[in-house]
Amino acid sequence: MSNIFHSNPPVIQEDFRIFINGSGNVQFAAGAVLANHNTPNPTDRWGLTLGNTINGTNMKVSQEIFTHEYGHTLQGRRWGPLYFLMIAPGSLISCWNDTAQKTNKHSYRWYERQANKLGYEKYRREPLWPNSNYPFNKY
Numbered sequence: 001m002s003n004i005f006h007s008n009p010p011v012i013q014e015d016f017r018i019f020i021n022g023s024g025n026v027q028f029a030a031g032a033v034l035a036n037h038n039t040p041n042p043t044d045r046w047g048l049t050l051g052n053t054i055n056g057t058n059m060k061v062s063q064e065i066f067t068h069e070y071g072h073t074l075q076g077r078r079w080g081p082l083y084f085l086m087i088a089p090g091s092l093i094s095c096w097n098d099t100a101q102k103t104n105k106h107s108y109r110w111y112e113r114q115a116n117k118l119g120y121e122k123y124r125r126e127p128l129w130p131n132s133n134y135p136f137n138k139y
Helices: 009-021 064-079 082-101 110-123
Strands: 024-029 032-037 046-050 053-057
Touching: 032 064, 046 064, 053 064, 064 082, 064 110, 082 110
Parallel strands: 032 053
Antiparallel strands: 024 032, 046 053
16 A cells, blocks of 8 residues: 655655646656756756755756756765765755856766766766766866
């Protein structure tokens, strides 16, 4: 018997948000849940990964941004609780700093490059992989 309380709480929250405004969808891939919200500007894409839940805007499982966010899911599995102590805070802070300063240093942080590599190794999306946007190496 399925128990709704055994579900991942962020998924329940995202399902509720998508249900209320009707402008999103939920997709499942390789043990991760993509809770997506669509906006009128399809080029405005972002993602935030919490465990196996990827919260996204204008994102599809078939896109390279999902591959990157899935890489963060794999980091969480690899690093365990240390992910929330070492990787998640640094990623959030560097993303906010890049937005405020209008720079692109966030993509080149070691934890972002590791997420790119892990996601790429899982999906092997080389033809779709713009290495300049989702780099593996330092610049």
